[in-house]
Amino acid sequence: AEEAKSFPHVAYSTDYQYMCSEPGQEMIKNAVTEHNLDRIVVASCSPRMHEDTFRKVLGDAGSNPYMMVMTNLREQVSWVHNKEKDAATLKAIDLVRAAVYKVANVVPLKEDYIPIEKKALVIGGGIAGMQSALDIADCGYQVTLVEKEPTIGGRMAQLDKTFPTLDCSA
Numbered sequence: 007a008e009e010a011k012s013f014p015h016v017a018y019s020t021d022y023q024y025m026c027s028e029p030g031q032e033m034i035k036n037a038v039t040e041h042n043l044d045r046i047v048v049a050s051c052s053p054r055m056h057e058d059t060f061r062k063v064l065g066d067a068g069s070n071p072y073m074m075v076m077t078n079l080r081e082q083v084s085w086v087h088n089k090e091k092d093a094a095t096l097k098a099i100d101l102v103r104a105a106v107y108k109v110a111n112v113v114p115l116k117e118d119y120i121p122i123e124k125k126a127l128v129i130g131g132g133i134a135g136m137q138s139a140l141d142i143a144d145c146g147y148q149v150t151l152v153e154k155e156p157t158i159g160g161r162m163a164q165l166d167k168t169f170p171t172l173d174c175s176a
Contacts, residue, residue, distance in 0.1 A: 009099050010047075015110040017041055025050045031063045038067035045073035045112060047105040049098070051080040072115040077105040124148060132160025 007021035018041045022030050025048060037043060046069075048060050053076035061071035079098050087094035124147045128139045131153030139151045157163060167173065 010049075010102050010106065013103055013106050015106055018043060026056045026059055031059065034060065034063050035067040038064065038069050044069065045075075045109045047075050047077065047102065047109050049077045049079050049102045049105060052078050070114050070116070073109070073112055075105045075109040075112065077101045125150070127152065130160070131155070131158030133162050135160070 007019045010016055010019040018037055020033065020037065022033055024030050025034070034046065034048070038046065046060075046064065048056075050056070057074075057076055060074055060076065064074055065071040079101065082101065083094050083098045087097060126139075126142045126147045126149050128135050128142065128149060128151045131151055135151060135153070136158060139149045143149045151158070162168075
């Protein structure tokens with residue numbers, strides 16, 4: 007955190023061992039409001055597990071939740087370099103530096119809602135297409151079934167008997 011304070015574009019830097027905990031999240035929320043931060047880097051654990059957590063924290067703080075970059079120091083540094091403290095520190099600094107440069111170029115995203123119609127188009131009137139159309143219709147959607155041949159049924163309609171009962175297929 008001390009090294010990051012000297013990076014370009016860094017207005018505030020701090021460290022906390024468990025940033026994904028409630029107190030850690032509260033620290034982020036307070037820092038965003040107190041320092042008027044418009045984007046952040048979270049250098050801690052796996053984004054796969056906690057990215058949504060930190061996006062929610064940003065949203066709760068009144069900031070755009072997509073103006074954040076996470077760098078995974080736990081799996082990419084701590085776990086793989088646990089016997090090489092100096093090398094681990096240098097790698098962590100490089101990863102944080104890269105995340106700072108990345109977040110500096112992030113473009114704000116916004117969520118948009120588009121109304122959808124409850125309609126579906128099924129292309130192909132074979133057995134699979136007909137069954138799909140029926141299943142979709144059972145879910146309350148209007149279905150349009152399109153088939154290039156003059157009749158539906160596909161290859162099944164061309165057979166005179168079906169396995170295993172040898173029933174008439176037509």
